[in-house]
Amino acid sequence: MRAIVDLVDSIGSSIRFxxxxxxxxxxxxGLMFTAGASYVAPQVADKVVERAERFGERAIEEERLRRLGTEGWGHTTSGRVASTRTEGQFGEDEGGWAEEPPSGY
Known part of the structure; x- marks a missing residue:
């Protein structure tokens, strides 16, 4: 009987272990992932914010250039000057700006 009790106790100890x-x-x-996330997440967030800012600035600049182009200022979305010389309804020259834009456009 003692052998059976020892066997059951041994199996129980093994299962508990x-x-x-x-x-x-x-x-x-869990601790490893928590420590990794607390170290990596802020760096990733900073990079995402920088990328979003660059993308937003680029989109704003392209929209500004597009609007200038549609208003006849001679700009295109690529930043180059577009030729806006067109003839109006009655044959007059409506012309446009043919100069290069200042640097930074």
């Missing part, structure tokens, strides 16, 4: 190892492994992975 396996569950403890599984728990510690999950806890270790």
């Amino acid at each position: 396996i569950f403890l190892l599984i728990f510690l492994t999950i806890l270790g992975f």
Whole structure:
């Protein structure tokens, strides 16, 4: 009878040890991911913000150039001067700006 009690106690201890190892492994992975996320997430967020700012500035500049082009200022979205020389309804020259834009456009 004593042998059966020792066998059951040994199996129970083994099962408890396996569950403890599984728990510690999950806890270790959780701590590792938490530490990694707390270190990596701010850096990723900063890079995303910088990229969004650049994209927004570029989109604003392209929209501004497009509007200038449609208003006859001779600009296109590529930043180059467009030829806006056209004839009006009655044959008059409506012309446009033919100069290069200042640097930075």
